[in-house]
Amino acid sequence: MRYPRRSPKTRASVRTRPSPRTSLTGAVALALVLAGCGLKSGSPLVDDVVPGSVGRGEPLKGASLTVTSKNFSENIILGQMIGLIFKAAGAEVLDRTNLPGSISAREAIINGDADAMYEYTGTAWITYLGNEKPIVDPQQQWQAVRDADRRNGVTWLPQSRLNNTYTLAISKKNNAKYRLRTLSDVAALSQKDPSAVTVCVENEFAAREDGLLGMEKAYGMKIPAGNIQKMDAGIIYTQVSKSDSCLLGEAFTTDGRITSLNLDTLQDNKHFFPNYNAAPVIHTATIEAWPAIAGLLNPLSARLTTAIAQELNAKVDVEGEDPHEVAKDWLIEEGFIKEG
Numbered sequence: 001m002r003y004p005r006r007s008p009k010t011r012a013s014v015r016t017r018p019s020p021r022t023s024l025t026g027a028v029a030l031a032l033v034l035a036g037c038g039l040k041s042g043s044p045l046v047d048d049v050v051p052g053s054v055g056r057g058e059p060l061k062g063a064s065l066t067v068t069s070k071n072f073s074e075n076i077i078l079g080q081m082i083g084l085i086f087k088a089a090g091a092e093v094l095d096r097t098n099l100p101g102s103i104s105a106r107e108a109i110i111n112g113d114a115d116a117m118y119e120y121t122g123t124a125w126i127t128y129l130g131n132e133k134p135i136v137d138p139q140q141q142w143q144a145v146r147d148a149d150r151r152n153g154v155t156w157l158p159q160s161r162l163n164n165t166y167t168l169a170i171s172k173k174n175n176a177k178y179r180l181r182t183l184s185d186v187a188a189l190s191q192k193d194p195s196a197v198t199v200c201v202e203n204e205f206a207a208r209e210d211g212l213l214g215m216e217k218a219y220g221m222k223i224p225a226g227n228i229q230k231m232d233a234g235i236i237y238t239q240v241s242k243s244d245s246c247l248l249g250e251a252f253t254t255d256g257r258i259t260s261l262n263l264d265t266l267q268d269n270k271h272f273f274p275n276y277n278a279a280p281v282i283h284t285a286t287i288e289a290w291p292a293i294a295g296l297l298n299p300l301s302a303r304l305t306t307a308i309a310q311e312l313n314a315k316v317d318v319e320g321e322d323p324h325e326v327a328k329d330w331l332i333e334e335g336f337i338k339e340g
Helices: 024-036 073-088 101-113 119-129 137-150 172-178 183-192 203-207 213-218 234-243 284-288 290-305 306-317 324-333
Strands: 049-051 063-066 092-096 114-121 154-156 166-171 198-202 228-230 248-252 263-265 278-283 338-340
Touching: 024 248, 049 073, 063 073, 063 101, 073 092, 073 114, 073 278, 073 290, 073 306, 073 324, 073 338, 101 114, 101 119, 101 278, 114 119, 119 137, 137 154, 154 284, 166 172, 166 234, 172 263, 183 213, 198 203, 203 213, 203 228, 234 248, 234 263, 278 284, 278 290, 284 290, 306 324, 324 338
Parallel strands: 063 092, 063 114, 198 228, 198 248
Antiparallel strands: 049 338, 114 278, 154 278, 166 248, 166 263
């Protein structure tokens, strides 16, 4: 089975990150289907790139490595970054990014059908490892995930400051009136003037204790049921920006449309939502065979931030650019790799 890369003019998924708590039953079933149609499929990276600030001496010369990702813009971009750095460092690279769902890419890493990808600490902690409560401190959560995942043959490299977590968004125009900065501010407004707080969310987010229901309880929000509208994620950003029917909307902190649609995002000041810091995960046997991988990817993760992710995601989701070219251009601009 082959997963084609999007055309440069094709807009990527309207969602920046799928729900981190996707049903495991459906996802595992999908992974089994993928296994049946061949997990070794993919396209060789043919880019003529050479080392920049990383990869000098081609420490991966002789390696044949497979990179993977989930099927949303940000994760595809990050997967392409790994592949291009591996390629510049001398490896032959098979591109198996854009796999549908979280579990298919996860299983590829565990089974050794793929060698590397970027994963999110909150997704691993809650969805894969089965914990119910997030760890508030992002570094402690990463450490807990790293330690627990060793038994699965997965090695976590240091995380980035890129944190793709949930938030509520509001247009700057509307926020000039309400001056909301935190979710506690939303709770205060909902108690003072319940009719003012209209919220647009996805069906799944609206129904889950780790979504809107739990957030309302954690913050003491009083949002009338009639003030909650359920709609597709891709519509929410536009509705918050242009419609008076959605004062607030479910959003992801790294979504490129936050800047392009002139939105503010609100701080989760009680740390209800998990941290979703992106970090490279490597099939353990791979990094044991090629330990130089850590030195190649650690500088990349150290540079990645939420703001940078917003900028890169916007190039794909708003401007319609190809995730591969977005990743390559940024790596060259930052000096990590060079054109050959």
